[in-house]
Amino acid sequence: MLNMISEMFPIALMLATPLIITALGGFFSERSGVVNVALDGCMQIGGFTAAAVLVLLSTSGFKGGIWWAIICAVLASTLFVSIHAFASIHMRADQTISGTALNVLASGLTIYLCEIIFNQERTNSYSMSEVFSRVSIPVLKDIPVIGKLFFTNNYPYTYVAFILVVIVWFAAYKTSFGLRLRSCGEFPQASASMGVNVAKERWIGVLLSGALSGLGGAFLVLSTDTQFTGASVHGLGFVAIATLIFGKWNPWGILGAGILFGFAQTLSYYVSGTAIPQEVMSMVPYLTTILVIILTSGKQVGPKASGEIYDPSKR
């Protein structure tokens, strides 16, 4: 049993990584007071950009294209999400509608660009030698139990996710920047009265959510696939939102929730050959999400003003 768990851990962490990073993006956005349903679309943009840039660079003989792939993914997704920021901060848009619009746009745009660039409904594949392979961290991997579970044989992306959790936690709870940003998600009128520029803080929150979810999407495609297709993201952006909710809008909670959802997805890989039908196991991550949200509901711990249109004249 213990053996099986330690065997499952690297896969679970691989699947948890994009969820955690994207949910951290959602954390910034919601804490600043803007609900970002477009996380899914941002992941698609990030995943597409990463795969496309990597393929294009490596076919032109450029080495180390993966760094540019990741950087471009983050930039593209940040640019993309600025539509949502503009709509929800300056245009009083219903944030769910504008987010949904961006999701439709992302799925159309990525496939459209694939058709333009690659003449098919997906990107070409890149070779596995172009992307990072699994590594263990020296010293840390020798810690009993924890070392074996968390620091052995993982993609570098996973370690990035761990580091990001710490950085996000520090930025949000230990700096004045974090305090200002969070205040805009709780009671923006009060923040404004203290001289905080609510629109600016919300822009920062939404742009960070775009950057991080673009990174999450890039990591998702680079670690689990060899190309970007219309099914690469398959609603994981929404699972990331669920991760955020289950993690109680807190970076450490997001880490735990992400790993749990990673495990739920891993289970479906482990049932082939057993009596449980594969379709049933494919449902597990989604059903777990629903169950977990039901179990953790009731206590409202989310940002109070999240999703509300900021009206300076309201009290």
Place this chain on the structure above:
Amino acid sequence: MKKYKASTISLIAVLIGFLLASLLLLVTGRNPVNMFIAILRAMIGFDLTHPEKGVNILYPLNWLLNSMPVILTGLSVAFAYRTGMFNIGGEGQFIVGALACTFVAFYVPLPAGIHTVACVLAGGLAGALWAFLPGFLKAMRNINEVVICIMLNYTALYLNTFMIRNVLPININTLHETVKFPETVSLGSLNFGTASKFNWGFVFVIIALLLYWFIIEKTSFGFSLRATGFNKEGARYAGMSTTKNTVLSMMIAGAFVGVAGAIVTIGVYGYGRIFDAFDNYGFDGISVALIGACKTSGILFGGLLIGLLKSATTTLQRMGMTKSITNLIQACILILIAIQYGIVLVLNMINSKKDKKVKEDA
């Protein structure tokens, strides 16, 4: 600030949406004129590049056929939206509607006619039940319906695959669909001698449109639904059961989509099938409802517009354009409707300039 009619704003959004998509085509080196030629062809079958061929009734029939399900999903999204809910679970409700319809088609033997109606009603019922959970959780525990709906979409997708592979009579040649429905299940054919699959399913769409209009605009139940959507606390204070309203509204919304799933399954396919991916009817419904500003006539118009885009995809592909361009048009329209406040601002600016000019001229 002047108020504008919802239809004005929708029309402007649609026009600018097409304009933006044309720009995008230009930027990526494609000819946007071809897009409009394809859309005109999808509408009346008139091909501008071969005008001698004249119109072809196959195309308008296919346009209507494609509009039927999206009008229903549009009604669904609109119904939930009027009560303050966002039904993004249409994909799942559509699939369970199709699944329930398939079950009744095979396992509930009934005489012709009645059997078809039973299949469609079963689809509606399944859609309603599938929408119960998000509505219930929203009403009782204030859980965001968007996330629950999306999770249920994927659950439905896999549930359907499981049922078709393991329970229903599968077509052993393809292993991807059931065998043909019995002859008692059929929506007939209204193809006027063409190859179109247009069928009597449109009767259900008209009934749904009338029901929507009647419930929302003419009954006290509809009034209390709208009140719940407008101000939940106010509605509760006025003695309305907002909990019951939320759940019922979601279920009625789900029923509309379930019916869509059933009529597409019977009318277009004639067998139950495995969904490799979502058909997108549920998501299209969001566009339809928003373009139509949740009004009955608006939804009819929005449904015909999105149906036209859907039926234009094959023509677009044949003309060497990518079919995802229709997705892009839809997304542009949606974004513009989301930022309609901006449209109003611009309209005001134009009008105030006009006013000034009029004053100066005087």
